[in-house]
Amino acid sequence: MGSWTPTKLSALKGKQKITCVAAYDYAMARILDEVGIQLILVGDSLAMTVLGYKNTLPVSMEDMLRHTAAVVRGVTNALVVADMPFLSYQVSEEQALLNAGRFIKEAGAGAVKLEGGAIRAPLVRRLVENGIPVLGHIGLTPQSVGVIGGYKVQGRVRKEAAGLMADARALEKAGAFALIVECVPAAVGEGITRLVRIPTIGIGAGPSCDGQILVAHDMLGMYSDLTPRFARRYADLGRLMKQAFAEYRKEVETGKFPGPENVY
Ligand code: KIV
Numbered sequence: 001m002g003s004w005t006p007t008k009l010s011a012l013k014g015k016q017k018i019t020c021v022a023a024y025d026y027a028m029a030r031i032l033d034e035v036g037i038q039l040i041l042v043g044d045s046l047a048m049t050v051l052g053y054k055n056t057l058p059v060s061m062e063d064m065l066r067h068t069a070a071v072v073r074g075v076t077n078a079l080v081v082a083d084m085p086f087l088s089y090q091v092s093e094e095q096a097l098l099n100a101g102r103f104i105k106e107a108g109a110g111a112v113k114l115e116g117g118a119i120r121a122p123l124v125r126r127l128v129e130n131g132i133p134v135l136g137h138i139g140l141t142p143q144s145v146g147v148i149g150g151y152k153v154q155g156r157v158r159k160e161a162a163g164l165m166a167d168a169r170a171l172e173k174a175g176a177f178a179l180i181v182e183c184v185p186a187a188v189g190e191g192i193t194r195l196v197r198i199p200t201i202g203i204g205a206g207p208s209c210d211g212q213i214l215v216a217h218d219m220l221g222m223y224s225d226l227t228p229r230f231a232r233r234y235a236d237l238g239r240l241m242k243q244a245f246a247e248y249r250k251e252v253e254t255g256k257f258p259g260p261e262n263v264y
């Protein structure tokens with residue numbers, strides 16, 4: 001298939017489900033690329049999963065640039081999308097364009113993602129007109145956690161669901177190549193997917209979306225002991241890592257490591 005581009009991914013709508021993962025480093029990117037994951041999002045969830053912040057707000061442009069560049073170095077085929085951090089695109093269109101451009105020019109990303117619906121449409125249009133592909137993100141938008149009052153399912157009432165539909169249409173019209181739809185009832189995920197001609201990538205948005213995205217650390221049991229309802233734990237690496245590190249410690253303490261094969 002060759003390298004994935006925003007245009008090629010958009011063309012999968014209705015033909016093949018799209019598989020996406022949020023990941024943040026070279027080693028993980030290589031593995032994801034090898035198994036054919038089409039899109040790797042260097043999500044601002046980096047703030048929580050890797051940097052240990054309580055939410056996504058503190059992560060900086062420099063943090064995101066460094067991790068995006070690391071992921072780009074690990075891939076051959078996957079499309080790498082850089083998540084624009086809080087306040088890197090909200091202050092002015094000029095600043096947003098410059099920051100989005102840094103992800104493309106300095107880090108080698110293939111596209112950027114930003115949160116928000118119709119309110120972001122003029123900015124999305126401006127970025128696309130200037131050659132920067134944009135992945136939209138609607139529904140639960142974690143950078144607004146303070147305003148929406150926590151990590152809650154969005155679009156449960158009819159008026160909210162209608163607002164999400166309007167958001168999706170506005171971003172599509174502005175030129176977004178796909179849309180992340182986060183934490184909405186499955187029926188709303190389905191409605192948005194039917195409404196727009198660009199792919200919807202769901203996370204807690206039901207099985208009808210054109211693709212799915214999960215955070216690698218949730219899939220692998222590496223962030224918290226609890227798996228969010230929308231995720232599935234495909235491996236318990238957290239437990240395996242604990243076992244391995246504990247065994248190493250024991251072997252060092254008992255003199256079993258290093259063994260003869262580890263010695264020059
Ligand atoms: O930051 C992130 O990882 C994300 C995904 C959960 C969609 O925005």
